Amino acid sequence: MVNLNNFSLFGNPVSHSLSPIIHKIFSKQINIKYFYNTILTPKNCLKIFLKDFFKEKYNLGANVTLPYKKKIIKYIDVLTKRAKISGSVNTLKKIENNFLLGDNTDGIGILDDLKRLNFLKKKNNILIIGAGGASYGIVPNLISKNNKVYIYNRTFYRAKILSEKFNNFGNLFCLKKNEIKNYNFNLIINATSSGVFNKIPDIPKSIISKSSYCYDLYFQKNGKSTPFLKWCKKYGSIYFKDGIGMLVSQAAHSCFLWHKKFPNVEKTIIELKKKIEI
Structure with missing residues (x-):
């Protein structure tokens, strides 16, 4: 069995999220296989959910959505400049010594x-x-x-x-x-x-x-x-x-932080719309 690197989205609610679809498109574009899912995170459970997720070897990064973008900062070891400036985080990456790097790609x-x-x-x-x-x-x-x-x-x-x-x-x-x-x-x-x-x-x-x-x-x-x-x-x-273009763009910057490859935003928006529009 091949172990894929895992990424996830923490938030509440998350069932509506298009991020798994977006990252599936990204994975094909950049030719790096990785798995992306969502984790419904109840109130007061953020810390333990983060700890359980990142203790696994192949869980290398995550995104954070409402209502935790500001609350999550207290559980992060290192912040990028733009995360410090905004005072909020939407992207996490596991770095050396299992430390967590927090970034904000919304802006x-x-x-x-x-x-x-x-x-x-x-x-x-x-x-x-x-x-x-x-x-x-x-x-x-x-x-x-x-x-x-x-x-x-x-x-x-x-x-x-x-x-x-x-x-x-x-x-x-x-x-x-x-x-x-x-x-x-x-x-x-x-x-x-x-x-x-x-x-x-x-x-x-x-x-x-x-x-x-x-x-x-x-x-x-x-x-x-x-x-x-x-x-x-x-x-x-x-x-x-x-804001569907912003959703894809901020996700592309998360993808780049994790994989050092930047996906094609315009092509992703077109493909995403085909998948979700009825």
Whole structure:
């Protein structure tokens, strides 16, 4: 029997994840056989689940999703620079002495996808809706491109905490709901989980126009528009995309960390859509 190197995804929930399909595609592309699955991780069980997984010889790496991207840091031995900056981790790699290296590929993943879509212009005004773990991963990268980034969150103090964490990196501001309508945004990013519940963020429709580029980190498996993107289209946006490209891009950077080979993102997106769209 051939032992394959194993990788997994820790989170709750994980049954909806497309990561096993993505990494199966990657495995064929880079010609390295490896197995990837998901591990439903109950609350308060993250530490023991990690320990049990990585004590096995062929378990070499993992991804982390909600709600553990920030919580997992306390169990990691070494952090990459971008993981330290974001204060969250979505990729793990077993290194020397069975230590765990923690990285965050969310930020570079969204940058790659926004560039691929030509959604990111010079000196953008960017509105990010939501101040959860996903936003912590992407904010530093978006600020670094000389953009002005505005954070809106239903609970203002969470937006303020995020803003204060990264305010030394560049132009970052947090807004209250009644202030949003006073600004013009080139790019609007929904980083909330509203789509999971078939809802849209509570933002004024007046900020949407024909020139608005709208991006949703969430996506529908059937290929249909998310509730947020349907809403953006209804109120005038003609540029709107979901986050399936970011999902593939951040996974590609995880794959590179593990295997030192970078898969073809564009081809993977095309193949993935064929597999999941009905």
